[in-house]
Amino acid sequence: MGGDHGPPVVVPASLQVLKKYPCLHLVLVGDHDVLQKALQNQAYDASRLIIQHASQQVQMDESPSHALRSKKDSSMRVAINLVKSGHAEACVSAGNTGALMATARFVLKTLPGIDRPAIVSTFPTISRKNVRILDLGANVDSTAEHLFQFAIMGSVLASAVDNIQTPTVRLLNIGHEDIKGNELVKQAAQLLGHTKAINYAGYVEGDQIYEGDTDVVVCDGFVGNVTLKVSEGVIIFIRNLLKEAYSRSWWTKLVALVSMPILKSLKRVDPDRYNGACFIGLPGIVIKSHGGAKMRAFAHAIEEAIVQVEKNIPQRISVEVEQLLKLSSSETGQIKP
Amino acid sequence: MGGDHGPPVVVPASLQVLKKYPCLHLVLVGDHDVLQKALQNQAYDASRLIIQHASQQVQMDESPSHALRSKKDSSMRVAINLVKSGHAEACVSAGNTGALMATARFVLKTLPGIDRPAIVSTFPTISRKNVRILDLGANVDSTAEHLFQFAIMGSVLASAVDNIQTPTVRLLNIGHEDIKGNELVKQAAQLLGHTKAINYAGYVEGDQIYEGDTDVVVCDGFVGNVTLKVSEGVIIFIRNLLKEAYSRSWWTKLVALVSMPILKSLKRVDPDRYNGACFIGLPGIVIKSHGGAKMRAFAHAIEEAIVQVEKNIPQRISVEVEQLLKLSSSETGQIKP
Numbered sequence: 001m002g003g004d005h006g007p008p009v010v011v012p013a014s015l016q017v018l019k020k021y022p023c024l025h026l027v028l029v030g031d032h033d034v035l036q037k038a039l040q041n042q043a044y045d046a047s048r049l050i051i052q053h054a055s056q057q058v059q060m061d062e063s064p065s066h067a068l069r070s071k072k073d074s075s076m077r078v079a080i081n082l083v084k085s086g087h088a089e090a091c092v093s094a095g096n097t098g099a100l101m102a103t104a105r106f107v108l109k110t111l112p113g114i115d116r117p118a119i120v121s122t123f124p125t126i127s128r129k130n131v132r133i134l135d136l137g138a139n140v141d142s143t144a145e146h147l148f149q150f151a152i153m154g155s156v157l158a159s160a161v162d163n164i165q166t167p168t169v170r171l172l173n174i175g176h177e178d179i180k181g182n183e184l185v186k187q188a189a190q191l192l193g194h195t196k197a198i199n200y201a202g203y204v205e206g207d208q209i210y211e212g213d214t215d216v217v218v219c220d221g222f223v224g225n226v227t228l229k230v231s232e233g234v235i236i237f238i239r240n241l242l243k244e245a246y247s248r249s250w251w252t253k254l255v256a257l258v259s260m261p262i263l264k265s266l267k268r269v270d271p272d273r274y275n276g277a278c279f280i281g282l283p284g285i286v287i288k289s290h291g292g293a294k295m296r297a298f299a300h301a302i303e304e305a306i307v308q309v310e311k312n313i314p315q316r317i318s319v320e321v322e323q324l325l326k327l328s329s330s331e332t333g334q335i336k337p
Numbered sequence: 338m339g340g341d342h343g344p345p346v347v348v349p350a351s352l353q354v355l356k357k358y359p360c361l362h363l364v365l366v367g368d369h370d371v372l373q374k375a376l377q378n379q380a381y382d383a384s385r386l387i388i389q390h391a392s393q394q395v396q397m398d399e400s401p402s403h404a405l406r407s408k409k410d411s412s413m414r415v416a417i418n419l420v421k422s423g424h425a426e427a428c429v430s431a432g433n434t435g436a437l438m439a440t441a442r443f444v445l446k447t448l449p450g451i452d453r454p455a456i457v458s459t460f461p462t463i464s465r466k467n468v469r470i471l472d473l474g475a476n477v478d479s480t481a482e483h484l485f486q487f488a489i490m491g492s493v494l495a496s497a498v499d500n501i502q503t504p505t506v507r508l509l510n511i512g513h514e515d516i517k518g519n520e521l522v523k524q525a526a527q528l529l530g531h532t533k534a535i536n537y538a539g540y541v542e543g544d545q546i547y548e549g550d551t552d553v554v555v556c557d558g559f560v561g562n563v564t565l566k567v568s569e570g571v572i573i574f575i576r577n578l579l580k581e582a583y584s585r586s587w588w589t590k591l592v593a594l595v596s597m598p599i600l601k602s603l604k605r606v607d608p609d610r611y612n613g614a615c616f617i618g619l620p621g622i623v624i625k626s627h628g629g630a631k632m633r634a635f636a637h638a639i640e641e642a643i644v645q646v647e648k649n650i651p652q653r654i655s656v657e658v659e660q661l662l663k664l665s666s667s668e669t670g671q672i673k674p
Contacts, residue, residue, distance in 0.1 A: 061514035098516070126577050137511050140519040174474050174562035177398035179435070182477040182559045206566030210574040219563075222519045225511035226560055227567050229543030234571040237547040238606060240463050245602035252599050259596055262589050265582035269575060 001030040001057040001075040002095020003291045003298075010094065011038040013298035018049060021306060027052050027088055030075040054078040058095055060291065064102035076100050080107045083284040090285035090305035092276070094293055101138045104279055104286045111314070113321050116142075117281035118150045119221070119288060120157060121228070124268045127212025132158055133172075134218060136277055137225035144187035147171065147218055148195075151188075152324060153280050153317060154216035155198040160316040161307075167215035170204035172223060184220060197324050232271045239266075272297035276304030283314050338367040338394040338412040339432020340628045340635075347431065348375040350635035355381055358643060364389050364425055367412040391415040395432055397628065401439035413437050417444045420621040427622035427642035429613070431630055438475045441616055441623045448651070450658050453479075454618035455487045456558070456625060457494060458565070461605050464549025469495055470509075471555060473614055474562035481524035484508065484555050485532075488525075489661060490617050490654060491553035492535040497653040498644075504552035507541035509560060521557060534661050569608045576603075609634035613641030620651050 003009065007030065014026050025048045028035045032053040039051075054075040058067040071077060076095050082088035084107050093100050101117065110117055120134035134150050135142065142150075151169050158167035171189055173181040180203070181189075192200040204214050206227065219227065242263070246256035267273065271290070275297035279286040285308045289301035308314075340346065344367065351363050362385045365372045369390040376388075391412040395404040408414060413432050419425035421444050430437050438454065447454055457471035471487050472479065479487075488506050495504035508526055510518040517540070518526075529537040541551050543564065556564065579600070583593035604610065608627070612634035616623040622645045626638035645651075 061516065063516045124574075126574055140511065172563065174477065174559055174566070179398065179400045185559075206563045206568075207570035207573065209567065210570040222511055222522075223560055223563055226509065226543045226556075227563060229511070230546065230564050230567045231543075231571050233544035233547040234568050234606070235575070236544065237461075237463055238572070238575055238603065241602050241605060242600075245599045248599075255592070255595050255599055258592050262582045262585075262592055263579075265578050266575065268578060269571070 001034075001054075002060070002093055002100075003289065003293060004060075004094075005292075005294070007034055007038040009293065009295050009298050011035065011042075013295045013302065014049070015042055015044050016295065017299050017302045017306075018044060020303075024048065024306065026050075026302075027079075027082060029054050029079040029082070030057065031055075052078060052082065058099045060096050062096055062099060064096075064098040067096065067099035068102050068106055071099075074103075077103050077107070080104050080284075080286065083286070084108055089309045090287060092287045092289060092298075092302050092305050094289040094291055094298060094301070097137055097288055097291075100286065100288060101279060104282055104284070108282045108284045108286075110281050111283055111318050111321055113324070114149055114153065114281040116146050116149070117279050118146075118153060119224075119277045120154060120280050121277035122274060123209070123231070124274070125210050125212030129212045129215070130162075131209060131212060131214055132216045133209070133224055133227060134216070134280065135221035135224050136228050137221045138279070139221040140225075141222075142184065142220040144184060144191055147184070147188035147220065148191045149281070151192055151198060151200065151216065151218045152321065154218060156317050156320040157278075157280060157313065158215045160313060160320070161311055162215075164215055166199040168201045168213070169198050169216040169218060170201050170214045172209070172217050172219035172227070173203035173205065175205065176203050188218070235269050235271060273300060276301030278304065278308060278313070280317065283318065285309060285314060338371075338391070339397070339430050339437075340626065340630060341397075341431075342629075342631070344371055344375040346630065346632050346635050348372065348379075350632045350639065351386070352379055352381050353632065354636050354639045354643075355386055357640075361385065361643065363387075363639075364416075364419060366391050366416040366419070367394065368392075389415060389419065395436045397433050399433055399436060401433075401435040404433065404436035405439050405443055408436075411440075414440050414444070417441050417621075417623065420623070421445055426646045427624060429624045429626060429635075429639050429642050431626040431628055431635060431638070434474055434625055434628075437623065437625060438616060441619055441621070445619045445621045445623075447618050448620055448655050448658055450661070451486055451490070451618040453483050453486070454616050455483075455490060456561075456614045457491060457617045458614035459611060460546070460568070461611070462547050462549030466549045466552070467499075468546060468549060468551055469553045470546070470561055470564065471553070471617065472558035472561050473565050474558045475616070476558040477562075478559075479521065479557040481521060481528055484521070484525035484557065485528045486618070488529055488535060488537065488553065488555045489658065491555060493654050493657040494615075494617060494650065495552045497650060497657070498648055499552075501552055503536040505538045505550070506535050506553040506555060507538050507551045509546070509554050509556035509564070510540035510542065512542065513540050525555070572606050572608060610637060613638030615641065615645060615650070617654065620655065622646060622651060 056074040079091040118135035119138045122130040287305045393411040416428040455472035459467040624642045
């Protein structure tokens with residue numbers, strides 16, 4: 001029910017992915033009548049798609065605490081309950097990020113050793129090696145310890161999914177030198193500099209993220225969210241400039257026609273292809289789609305969930321985090337340097 | 338002497354701008370022998386270019402406090418002294434940003450009512466109306482009051498330079514809703530929401546910066562610096578993708594040839610064309626060039642200084658800030674909401 005578009009995007013995207021993956025079963029969670037109506041006159045395998053009614057929905061501007069307290073039958077709450085009870089293996093939502101995170105944390109709890117789950121997504125780079133950035137917006141007032149845990153989780157994720165033995169982890173900063181940065185980053189660098197659990201390689205600046213020398217970039221959720229959205233903004237800007245330039249006259253339109261196959265390489269930076277961020281640090285799979293996602297982008301978020309299920313990500317992270325937990329002597333039971 | 342390249346970039350850039358502006362006088366500040374050597378065999382109007390020797394230079398990784406304390410004859414210190422004494426109307430440097438800011442603040446002091454100077458620069462947008470973003474890295478642990486002052490200065494700058502009557506000022510945040518954001522942004526929004534001094538229009542998200550609906554975007558220096566550099570990183574990435582795609586075969590090279598005049602429209606997002614950020618909140622003009630700037634980009638930073646001198650920016654900001662200061666009843670003599 002969430003996102004800027006709701007069922008008119010979520011339902012057709014679901015049907016598309018259902019068609020593509022013959023083993024996939026989907027549960028559409030939300031207002032039964034609305035969903036039923038959206039499914040009318042659509043051809044699909046009814047044995048693999050069911051509707052689970054939820055009488056409430058969390059508004060995009062609702063506070064997470066309010067959603068938790070008074071929306072116990074919201075579509076996102078019911079969907080996450082299905083993950084908790086084992087009736088679903090993953091939950092995908094385009095709804096209110098804060099409420100989704102709070103609900104997921106409340107219902108699923110965090111993995112042992114993890115204070116705060118983070119939002120992580122992959123980005124393309126020049127070197128063709130994807131980079132993972134976290135946190136992308138779950139924690140907007142992080143502490144150095146949180147950044148430390150994000151670094152651990154990001155490293156485990158990169159090694160679990162991409163089979164990178166010792167992923168390179170860097171902290172996002174505004175310079176390379178030790179003196180650069182705010183207090184948060186300097187403290188996190190101190191913590192990370194002392195751990196042997198991961199391959200911490202120092203600072204990375206904003207322009208270097210896309211060079212592809214780093215497997216995991218760690219930052220506070222506010223900074224990560226700005227990084228994500230600014231990147232999208234620049235891509236849309238350039239796409240706009242190209243469109244304008246190529247539609248100026250019959251000649252430019254002709255050039256556009258022959259250029260089209262070449263310009264296809266720009267698809268590598270198409271944000272839709274990277275839609276579907278993962279909530280990491282939970283014992284279940286929760287995928288957050290961009291609120292403004294259109295059909296193709298939302299379909300990609302569902303596919304991201306499928307990958308996470310197939311690769312058994314939470315379990316693998318849990319095991320590796322547990323090992324790190326044993327390594328790091330800690331009285332609190334949290335991962336600490 | 339500063340930046341990644343030093344005199345080999347600064348000297349030829351200076352000569353280029355000197356040629357373009359017949360009324361311009363330049364003082365090259367730094368090691369006399371090094372600069373003399375860089376000028377050898379170059380044709381230029383010697384009556385408009387002099388060398389001012391400075392025996393020291395601030396390293397790129399030197400702490401601002403160390404530079405202030407023990408580099409009293411550094412090139413940047415001597416250059417800013419020339420502005421202070423009135424022998425120069427502006428200082429342009431590609432050196433250590435933190436040290437340049439600390440030195441400028443120490444030597445020139447801040448304008449009455451301003452706690453902290455900020456770094457501001459203009460960015461192109463889809464709507465062709467430039468947007469100013471501040472702070473871009475002078476203050477990496479800002480308070481809400483600092484953001485409030487940045488908003489005031491940015492608004493005054495936009496109205497002074499672009500003759501916009503009531504510039505639209507927005508706070509960079511990770512969502513539009515009141516509940517979104519970190520504590521800093523929420524507090525700053527409170528302060529700005531209560532002032533009538535400027536046209537505060539709420540939050541702007543990272544992807545909307547480049548839409549061009551906002552004249553001034555205000556953020557903490559850490560976030561602003563990441564915004565600036567991530568933007569550059571994406572532009573370089575896309576430039577790289579295009580270069581690669583167009584050089585794949587004889588056919589793509591041919592298409593590249595006819596596409597070239599069309600692709601020139603991408604120059605609008607060329608970071609070199611926007612090099613030269615302004616230190617705002619000081620009674621003198623100090624322009625910071627990107628450390629990695631090549632000749633054309635550094636020349637643009639010098640031209641930015643010329644614009645600031647011609648438009649008499651610090652004086653205009655000082656007058657407007659003084660008026661705001663009178664408006665806002667304040668015991669501390671600072672601009673407060």
